[in-house]
Amino acid sequence: MPDLVLSNVEVVYDKVFLAIKGVSLEVGEGEMVALLGANGAGKSTTLKTVSGLLGPERGVVTRGEITFGDRNLLAMGPSERVAAGLVHVMEGRRVFGHLTPDENLNAAFRTGGTASRRNELRERVYTYFPRLKERLRSKAGYLSGGEQQMLAIGRALMTEPRLVMLDEPSLGLSPLLVQEIFAIIGEINRNEGVSVLLVEQNAVAALEIVRRGYLIENGHVVMSGSAEVLKQNPDVQEFYLGGGGNVDYQDVKHYRRRKRWLA
Numbered sequence: 001m002p003d004l005v006l007s008n009v010e011v012v013y014d015k016v017f018l019a020i021k022g023v024s025l026e027v028g029e030g031e032m033v034a035l036l037g038a039n040g041a042g043k044s045t046t047l048k049t050v051s052g053l054l055g056p057e058r059g060v061v062t063r064g065e066i067t068f069g070d071r072n073l074l075a076m077g078p079s080e081r082v083a084a085g086l087v088h089v090m091e092g093r094r095v096f097g098h099l100t101p102d103e104n105l106n107a108a109f110r111t112g113g114t115a116s117r118r119n120e121l122r123e124r125v126y127t128y129f130p131r132l133k134e135r136l137r138s139k140a141g142y143l144s145g146g147e148q149q150m151l152a153i154g155r156a157l158m159t160e161p162r163l164v165m166l167d168e169p170s171l172g173l174s175p176l177l178v179q180e181i182f183a184i185i186g187e188i189n190r191n192e193g194v195s196v197l198l199v200e201q202n203a204v205a206a207l208e209i210v211r212r213g214y215l216i217e218n219g220h221v222v223m224s225g226s227a228e229v230l231k232q233n234p235d236v237q238e239f240y241l242g243g244g245g246n247v248d249y250q251d252v253k254h255y256r257r258r259k260r261w262l263a
Contacts, residue, residue, distance in 0.1 A: 106158075108156070128154070132151055153185070168199060211227060
C-alpha cells in the first residue's frame, strides 16, 4: 500500500519558472525509494513540495495532488506534516552548530512528550550512531561532515517519523563514510519500518540500498523501475553509473536520451 503518492504535480517559482512538470511517484509503506538525477533536475524541489517548504523560496504547487496515507498534504502546513509522521532532512545538514548533539536531539523532540520517551528515542539514536555519543560534549559546529550528517538523521528520528526524506546525504563525504551512513539508513529502515525517500546524485550508492528508483531530468520523471532494472539500463550506466567510458559531455544530446526513455 502506498504511503506517499504524488500525482501529476507541477511547481512554479516566482509565478514564472516551472520547476517540476507533472511529477508522479509513490513510496510504499516501509519501502526505500531513490529519486535520482543531475544537479538542478528538480529533486530537491520535489522534496520541498512534499514537506511544505516551498513558501520561503516563493514556490507554489499549481497542479496535482499529494497524499500521505489517507491525508491530503497540500491542505496541511509544514508542522502538521511533521506531526503526521513526515520529516525532511535537508541538504547541507543544517544542525544547530552552537548546541551539543544531545541538545540538537532534544530540540527535535515533540512538544508535550514525556521525558522518558525523549530519553528512549535519544538512546536509540546513539545506538545507530555511537560516534555521536562519543562527541556528546562537543558543539555540533565542530563535528566532522559525516558526524553532522549522522546528527541530522538522528534528529529526524526524534520526531518518530513514518517517512524520512533525505536530500543528498552523501554530499561532501568520503566514499567510506557514504557507505557507512547508507548502511545505517538501511538498518533503520529494516528495524523501525520507516519509509525512506532518498534524493541522490550518487546513483551508485543509492541503488545499492533502495528497492526502487525514479530518474528525474529537467523537472520530468523520465524513468522508473526496480533498482536492478535501473542499474542494468545502458543510459543510466553511461550517464549516472560511470559505465560509459570516455564521453565528451559537451556533445551529449539530451533529447536523444529523453526520446528513448519516454518511448
